[in-house]
Amino acid sequence: MTTVAIGDLAQNLQMRRYNSDLKTRLSTLAQELTSGQSADPAKLVSGDFAPLSAIEHSLNTLSSYQMAGSEAALMTAAMQASLTNVSDVASSLESSLLIAASSPETNLLTSTGVDAHEKLDQAIGALNASVAGRSLFSGMATDRAPLISGDEMMAALQTSLAGQTTAQGVSDVMEAWFNARGGGFETVGYVGSEEPIGDVRLGDGATLSLSITAEDQSIRDVIRGLAMGALLADGGLFAGDTTERAKLAKASAEQLLTASGPMAALQGTLGTAQERIETIQVENTSKSAILELAKSEIVGVDPYEVATELESVQAQIETLYTITARLSRLSLTDYLS
Template identity: 40%
Template sequence: MAQVTFGDRATQYRTIRVTHQVKTNLDRLTQEVATGHTTDTAKAVAGNLTPLAGMKRALSTLSSYAIANTEAELAATSMQSVLSTISDYSSEMGTTLLTASQVSQSVTTNATASQARGQFDAIVSAINTRVASRSLFAGVATDANPLADTDTLIADLRVATAAATTASEVVAAVTAWFDDSGGGFETSGYLGSTTPASAFRLSDRERTTLAITAHDQEFRDVLKGFAIAALVDDGVLSGDEPERAQLLSLAGQQILTGEGALANLRSRIGAAEQQIELAKTHNAAEIASYETAIGGMLEIDTFASASALTQVQTQLETIYTITARLSNLNLSDYL
C-alpha cells in the first residue's frame, strides 16, 4: 500500500502555519486572561452588536461630560478664589482706611493711601486672572483682560477728578466715572464683553453658566473704593489734609459696602459649584453602571481561559522542541 508523505518544503510550511496559529491563540488568551473580557465581541453578543454599541456610545458621551464638569469646576473654583482674595483685601483695607482717617495726619494718610494703591494693583491683577489661558471675568471675550491696568485707570480718574476741590466732589466724580452708562469705566476701564461666557454642559439634562463679569456692579463698587484711596496716593486734594482724611474715610466706607455686595456673587458661584458636584456624582454613577453592563456582556470564564493558555503555552514549547530536534538531524549520522 502506497504511503503519502510530506516533502521537506511542505513540512516547513506546515510547521510555520501551525506555529503561527498557536502564537495567535497565545496572544488572544493572554489578552483575555489579562482583561477578563473576550476578544470575540460578536460571538459574545450572539451577533447582535446594537445594544453594546449603544452603551459604548453613551459611555463616550458621559466621558465628554466628565471633561466639561472638570473645566466648569476649575473655572468656578478659580472665580471663588479670586472673590475670596478681593473680600480679604477689602475687609482689611476698609477698616484700615477708616482708622487712618480719624488720625488726620499727613504721614498716616500717605502711608495708608500708598498701601491702598498697592492693594488696588493686586485686586485688578486678581480680576484679570486667567485659567488655561482663558479670562475668568471677561464674558465671552476670554482672550482679553477684563480690566485695564491700574496706571490706565488712575490716569483716567485723575482727569475725571481734576476739577474737584473737596472729598465729596472727588467721590462724586469717581462714582460717575464707574457707574454712568457710557462713562469712563465702560469705555476704557472694562475691556471684556458684557455677554456672559457660554454655559458648561454638565450632562444631557443640565447646564450651568458662570454669568459673572468684571462689568457687574458688585465689582465696580469695590473698585470704586480702592480707586478713591489710590487717588489720594496719586496726589488728589494735595495740601488739604482734612479733605484728604475725609476722602480716606469715604473710600473705606465704599470698600466695606462693596465687600458686602461681593457675598451675592460668591453665593451664585457657590450654587454653581454645588450643581457641578452633583452632576459629577451622577455622571460617575452612570459611567460605572455602563462599564459594569459592558463588562458583563464581554466577561469570560477566567479559569477556563487560564487553563487554555497553559495548554497553548505547552503546545508552543513542544513545537519549538520538535523543531530544534529536527534541525539537528544529519543523514551522515545514519550511514
C-alpha cells in the same frame, strides 16, 4: 498499510504555520485578559450590535459631559480663587484706611494711598487671570483681560476728577464713573464682553451658567473702594488739605466694608455652582460605571477561563519550540539508528 511521509520542507512549513497560529491566539488571549472584553464581539452578539452600539453611544456622551464638567470645575475653582484674592485684598486695607482717617497726618495718608494703589493692582491682576488661555471674567471675550491696568484706571479717574476740591465731590464723581450707564467703567475700565459665557452642558438636562464677569456690581464696588483709597497717594490732592483727605480715607473704608457683603454673596453663588458641578460629575461617573458593567455582560470574558487557556497555549508554544529544536539537531546517523 501505505504510509505517507511528509518532506522536510512541508514539515517546516507546517511547523511555522502552527507556530504562527499559536502566537496569534496567544496575542488575542493576552488582549482579552487585559481588557476583560472579547476580541470577537460579533460572535458574542450573534451579529446584533444594536444594544452594544446604544451603550457605546451613551458612554461617549457621558465622556463628553465629564470633560465639560472637568473644565467647568477648573474654571470655577480659578474664579473662586480670584474672588477670594480680591476680598482678602479689600479686607486687609479697611483697617489701614480707618487708622489714616482717624489720625490725619500727611505721610500716613500718602503711604496708605500707596498701599491702596498696590492692592488695586493686585485685585485687577486677580480679575484679569486666565486658565488655559481663557480669561475668567471677560464673558464671551475670553481672548482678552476684562479690566485695564490699575495705572490706566487711575489716570482715567484723575481726568474725570479734575477740579474736585472735596471728598464728597470725589465720591460723587467716582460713583457715577463706576455705576452710571455709559460711564467711565463701562466705556474705559471694562474691556471684556457684555455677553456672559454661554451655558455649559454637564449632563442630560443639566446645564450650568457661568455669568459672572468683572462688570458685576459687587466687583465694581470693591474696585471703586480701592481706587478711592489709591487717590490718597497723591500728596497734592485737595491742595494738601488733610481733613478732606481723611474724609476720603474714611469714605474708601466704608465703601469697601459695604461691598464686602455682596462680594461674599457672589462667592457663595459661585460656590453653589461648584457643588452642582461636583454632584453632576459624581452622577455621570455612576452612570458610566453602570453602562460599563452592562457592556461587560455583553462582550465580557471570564478572566479565569482566559488565563487557563493562555497558560495552555504558552505550554503548546514551548512544546513546539522543544520539538523544533530536537528535529533541527537530528543527524543521518540518529535517523538510521
